[in-house]
Amino acid sequence: MAEVIKGRRQPTLQDLAKAVGLTANTVSRALNDKSGVSATTRALIKAEAERLGYVPNVHARSLVLGSRKTIGVIVTNISNPFFSDLVSEVELQAQHAGYTVLLLLSYESAEREQDAIDRALRSGLDGLIAAPVQERSTAWTPIIKAGIPLVLVSRELPELNVDFYSTDNEAGIQLTTDAVLARGAKDVVLLDEDMPFSTIRLRTEGFRRSLERHGLAFDPRNNLALVPPARSFRVSQSWHADDAYRVASDLLDRGRRPDAFVVGDDYYALGLYRALRERNIRIPDDVLVMGWGNHPFTRFMEPPLSTLLLPFEEVARRATRRLLDRIQGKADDRVVNDHIVPELVIRASSMR
Template identity: 90%
Template sequence: MFVLRATMGARLIIQGGACMAETSRGRRQPTLQDLAKVVGLTANTISRALNDRPGVSATTRALIKAEAERLGYVPNVHARSLVLGSRKTIGVIVSNISNPFFSDLVSEVELQAQHAGYTVLLLLSYESAERERDAIDRALRSGLDGLIAAPVQERSTAWTPVIKAGIPLVLVSRELPELGVDFYSTDNDAGIQLTTDAVLARGAKDVVLLDEDMPFSTIRLRTEGFRHSLERHGLTFDPRHNLALIPPARSFRVSQSWHADDAYRVAADLLDRGRRPDAFVVGDDYYALGLYRALRERNIRIPDDVMVMGWGNLPFTRFMEPPLSTLLLPFEEVAHRATRRLLDHIQGTADNQIVTERIVPQLAIRASTTR
């Protein structure tokens, strides 16, 4: 018998050619044989039903799948790959690669993985809980060596099967603390305080945060950091006065530029209701594109009448008129550290600590905040 380390204090024990997952508390995960005994059918029939292969009636298939879910059985493809040999494949689950953060992250993960001799399987969730579950299921059935993911759901239960299967998991961008896995991200709290402090230091007294209305930890941290910055400067934070929230995108399959359209509509409505702050900080450079248009149409000058501070340092920001002050996000560094950590887990060289790292971004001050 020999023991292989995995995440969350779990271990995979291979004994006599059989492989079973055992948690650090000693509670064995249900196996295919356990499920066969409960249902009273052969393991071969169980396997055919779970993999939707012919030879099993619809009624029996439904019964087997229901019982598998009740028992918490997960087909341990990862365990089989440990017996048969690594597939040398890393999975990445993100929402949409039209999002510059995720496209840069995937590129850096692929580069790091290639250097280590691994290929990358990309799975997209499109910010949909259902699509995320499908992506997780596919990852489980693909025999991946490890997984890097930016979760959609705030609940960790969707990821429990990955932990049960013994697949090393590293999260990026959005944290699920109760899951107990490594996490790497931009420091959203520190980042928004940098951008807000910058406009306040340049004389702003009335600042609005233009950001998306979504229940993500990243957005929640930005809102909290924005409030902290205002209060440190002796200003009152009132969500009704200091927040302009963009409704969730109607479709996450479209180009990220859709966010500029939505930001334009929210900013135009705010300005037309007579709200005229002397600075905007935004949660995405695309939002600044829409905001610029709304301000221009109303003859509101940047930065003379209102300062605008972006988020992301996307390539087009240098060519906006005036060039947009923004935040340089450490896309590559987040991806590099997350991939290195995942490879350490896969190769058995990671320590037992749960790593949480938030990397502080840097400002790029340009003409949109220079008076």
């Protein structure tokens, strides 16, 4: 039975064959670049497929031929510690269930993301876990139309109405902000990345709520220090400590001397530490600092950095289990929206 999307029947292979006046077998061979079809006919068929909005249902084909026992993972860049840990845990969970994993990278590019989605469609995957670029949700519509189960992680696209798992960014930043406010801070700056991601929006909102709950006004001009999106996605780490160093140095040189910083990643804290040290601003005597991520180096910083332990592995476990339940027909009808609260790790940088 053809799938109906918003009241409109999804075009089938037979519909496409009828539109071009050829057999379904010829149309299928042309779409799959098989021999026996002229270049002119192939171009005609592909143009008509695009006009009709035809999407090959590779998921249905897999059910006929037998599951490939393969799930796809699309993330921005595995140099991001969150995504590297997530991919590792997805692979482990998939292996236990007898599945292999196809890894595809978008590098924060909508074009690269589209290429990854197209490859996922061609590969006949049983299901897909993805952290979207968030530029356009419509890029994922062909996955849903093709009947491929999709679970999103980290970054949400509510209009897709699919399962979603993430660290609770809003609750996490409130934990770090509340911690410095409880230790007497009155003027707090959030040092975070200037990118249009739901994760950053939620952290900013949580930061604002925390300040206001403690009777402090939130002014973006005074309480936010944003690091420009100048990351290179082909380096060993996604965040540049020197970018944060420049932003923090500029803020301090303009006379802003907050008594606490909360940062959106521990790598930014490295740059902040240097900017403060060069100006003889002592941590924690003069300023409190809270990080984000609990990266391995944080306990070796001087002073050791208070931070958040993010639930990378738990996000991956829950997302993978949900996807496998979807693939195997075991999932209930509800759409899961699961935000997992991180754990506060207190060290010397926030203790007076």
